[in-house]
Amino acid sequence: MATTVEATSREQANAETGPTPWYRDRNRLALAGGIALLLIALLAWFIQASNRRKEEFAQRSLTQARSAAEAGNLPLASSELQKLIQTYEGTDAASEAVITLNQVRMVNGQSELAAVGLRAFLADNPEEKYRAPASGLLGAALENAGRYGEAGEAFTNASKTAGLEYLRARYLVDAGRSYRAAGKPAEATAAYRSVVQNFPKTASFTEAQVRLAELTGGRM
Incomplete structure (x- = not known):
């Protein structure tokens, strides 16, 4: 009986002094945490490097497509731009390609198709730097x-989305012209007056003054 009790006591003592489970070992936990952080950093670096290479390839394709357009080969330019947009979706070059593609369409007399493409692009909420040129091209x-x-x-x-005053004024003059053609003198007057009141130092000021005077009988 005594022997059994002693054996049991030794087993309990060995169990209490045995190796510490890994999840209670602070050194091991710290090492595991360090490895996890390293893996996360490596993954972030890999993603950034991959995105950078993707953007570089996309920019090269964009340059080639624009060169084709400048050389007068509009069908090739259009084909290359569409391929770029599909292959490198999400890059800056792809966004620029959308605008360039619809410029090519307009040169080809496909203004309705360009309008459809630009509306779809704007509906996807592109970066702010692309909204003004896309909206302006849509207007054209x-x-x-x-x-x-x-x-x-x-x-x-x-x-509204242009970042520079001269562009904001220019687009408003364009808006005034379109509203006049649409038979909407009130909207045209508001556009021209906004230029006169808010952008007096821009090149569009004089034209806005003249057009506003035509609409209002000389009243500013």
């Missing part, structure tokens, strides 16, 4: 298609 496409009221709205939106 709609104006070419004879949809003057919609063109005026697009130019107005372009002015």
Whole structure:
């Protein structure tokens, strides 16, 4: 009986003094945490490097497509731009390619198709730096298609998102022209007056003054 008790006591003592489970070992936990952080850092670096290479390839494709357009080979340029947009979706080059593609379409007399493409691009909420040029080009496409009221709205939106005063003023003058063509003198007057009141130092000021005077009988 005594022997059994002694054996049991020794087993309990050995169990109490045995190796510490890994999840209670602070050194091991610290090592595991360090390895996890290293893996996360490596993954982040890999993603950044991959995105950088993707952007570089996309920019090369964009340059080639633009060169084709400048050389007058619009069908090739259009094909290359569409391929770029699909292959490198999410890159800056792909966003620039959308705008360039729709410029090519307008040169080809496909203003309605350009308007559809630009509306879809804007509906996807692109980065702010692309909203003004896309909206301005949409206005031009709609104006070419004879949809003057919609063109005026697009130019107005372009002015709201443009970052430079001279662009904001230019888009408002474009909006005023489209609204006049649409038979909307009130909207045209508001666009021209906004230029006169808010952007007097821009090159568009004089034109806005003249157009506003035409609409209001000389009243500013």
